Amino acid sequence: MPTTVTTQSGPVNLPLPLTPPEPVRGCDVCAALVGQRQEARDRGDLSAATDADVEIRSHPHKTRGRR
Numbered sequence: 001m002p003t004t005v006t007t008q009s010g011p012v013n014l015p016l017p018l019t020p021p022e023p024v025r026g027c028d029v030c031a032a033l034v035g036q037r038q039e040a041r042d043r044g045d046l047s048a049a050t051d052a053d054v055e056i057r058s059h060p061h062k063t064r065g066r067r
């Protein structure tokens with residue numbers, strides 16, 4: 001007798017981070033990416049908006065000793 005297994009209740013793998021990254025103040029790259037992200041959201045392109053989030057999160061910063 002086959003057992004009924006439903007795999008519908010597994011954990012959902014969300015591609016989007018729950019908290020959008022904070023742009024670093026004074027960083028031109030962050031400022032540009034925030035602008036791109038906003039434009040992408042305005043035109044409903046959430047994929048591009050997420051790409052901008054990833055770039056904001058991953059590009060290097062020189063703010064080691066922050067006040």
Ligand SMILES: [Zn+2]
Pocket residue numbers: 023024027028029030031056059060061
């Ligand atoms: Zn930055």
